[in-house]
Amino acid sequence: MRNKTQSFISSKLIFICCSVLVLFILFLKRESISSSSNSNTREEYHQKPKCPSTKQQCTKLPISLSDALVHYVTTEITPQQTFDEISVSKRVLDKNSPCNFLVFRLGHDSLMWASLNHGGRTLFLEEDKAWIETVTKKFPNLESYHVVYDTKVKDSNKLMELERTEGCKAVSDPRDSKCALSLKGFPADVYETQWDVIMVDAPTGYHEEAPGRMSAIYTAGLLARNRYDSDETDVFVHDVNRLVEDEFSVAFLCRGYMKEQQGRLRHFTIPNHRARVGTPFCPVDISRRF
Numbered sequence: 001m002r003n004k005t006q007s008f009i010s011s012k013l014i015f016i017c018c019s020v021l022v023l024f025i026l027f028l029k030r031e032s033i034s035s036s037s038n039s040n041t042r043e044e045y046h047q048k049p050k051c052p053s054t055k056q057q058c059t060k061l062p063i064s065l066s067d068a069l070v071h072y073v074t075t076e077i078t079p080q081q082t083f084d085e086i087s088v089s090k091r092v093l094d095k096n097s098p099c100n101f102l103v104f105r106l107g108h109d110s111l112m113w114a115s116l117n118h119g120g121r122t123l124f125l126e127e128d129k130a131w132i133e134t135v136t137k138k139f140p141n142l143e144s145y146h147v148v149y150d151t152k153v154k155d156s157n158k159l160m161e162l163e164r165t166e167g168c169k170a171v172s173d174p175r176d177s178k179c180a181l182s183l184k185g186f187p188a189d190v191y192e193t194q195w196d197v198i199m200v201d202a203p204t205g206y207h208e209e210a211p212g213r214m215s216a217i218y219t220a221g222l223l224a225r226n227r228y229d230s231d232e233t234d235v236f237v238h239d240v241n242r243l244v245e246d247e248f249s250v251a252f253l254c255r256g257y258m259k260e261q262q263g264r265l266r267h268f269t270i271p272n273h274r275a276r277v278g279t280p281f282c283p284v285d286i287s288r289r290f
Contacts, residue, residue, distance in 0.1 A: 080107060080201070081238060085265040092197060092234045092267070093117055102195045102223070104216045105202030106135055106144045113199070114142055121193075125186070127203045127211065145187055149203050149211035156244045159214050163251045168218070169281040171225045171273045181218035181252075194227045201238040205245065213237070217248045224270035231275065235268045256283035 086109075093101070098120030103113055106126035114122040124144040126132050132144050151159065159181060162168045167178035174182045175191055198220045204210040217237060224233035237249040241264045250258075253268040260267040273279045 081109065081265065082263055085238070085263045086112075088260060088262045088265055088267055089113075089197075089199065089236055090116055096196050096234070099196035100193055101197045101199070102190070102193075102220075103199045103201065104213070104220070105199075106132060106142070107201070110135065110142055110144075111139055117197075123190070123193075125190070125202070145190065147183075148185055149183070149215060151211050151215050152208070153205055153210050153212035153244060154208040156212055156214055156248075160247060160251065168252075171222065171281070173226055174219050174222050177222060179218065179222075181215045182222060183215050183219040191223070194229045195223055195233060196230065197234045197236075198224065199236045199238070200245075200249075201236075205239065205242060212244050213239075214244060214248050217245070218252045221253045221268075221270055225273040225281075227272055228274045231272050232269045233272075235270055237266045237268070239264050240266050254282035 093099070093116045097117045099117060101113065101117045101120060101122040103110070103122065103124045106124040106128075110122075110124055122143065124142065125147045126144050127147060127149060129146045132146055136142055136144060162179060162181055165179070168181060170178065173191055174186075175184050177184075200213055200216050200220050203213065203216065205212040220235050220237075224235055227233060235253055237245055237253065239245045240249060240261070249266055249268070253266075253270065257268045257270055258266060259269050271279060
């Protein structure tokens with residue numbers, strides 16, 4: 001009887017030991033699989049792309065745009081144009097960019113204009129050489145030329161009389177123009193580039209001894225009329241609340257070419273006169289008034 005009892009106990013112990021061993025082996029195997037799975041998950045996580053697979057979405061933010069974001073978020077200086085005024089030019093740039101964009105003035109809004117024309121060429125014409133050095137030192141990606149103006153606001157009435165002369169109605173390269181308003185001292189690159197958009201927001205024009213924007217407005221119109229690779233050029237003039245900007249923009253960019261006015265900003269579309277032989281300097285129809 002005792003032998004049978006001992007034999008039963010021995011068998012039971014063997015069974016329990018075997019069961020424990022099997023469970024232990026299963027536990028170790030499960031841990032091994034779990035560890036391998038976690039390792040693969042970590043490896044896949046580290047290898048996972050940092051952005052979606054489409055090429056456009058994975059493109060790194062250009063330095064010019066990141067500079068603009070940081071600058072305008074951290075500065076307390078705001079552009080001279082209002083939101084509504086800027087929105088007019090932005091709509092045109094949204095449609096045309098990347099394009100060739102010529103801006104008369106290097107200012108606090110220059111980084112914004114260059115960013116809105118990302119991928120295109122934005123060139124700034126500035127009268128203050130020291131200011132160019134200050135701005136381009138901080139933002140070396142901005143392209144700017146120093147220019148000199150030889151007019152005075154106090155002479156604007158006399159210069160307005162040139163509107164009636166044939167020399168100022170003739171369309172040609174500004175360097176060859178017989179009009180006294182034509183600016184001829186720019187680098188050759190300015191005359192040889194076909195500008196899609198032009199912004200006249202300089203030179204200084206708020207006092208009698210300032211150069212004023214008489215020549216800048218006239219030359220912008222001449223550059224637009226003389227281009228040969230497109231039908232129209234969008235030209236903007238800022239500060240039209242002042243007499244010079246008001247009268248000279250209407251006279252030399254033409255009321256009939258005016259598309260819109262928002263606040264102190266006027267928008268003109270100037271046709272290419274090379275492709276339209278016989279086109280008058282200003283259209284006869286002046287029914288669009290603002």
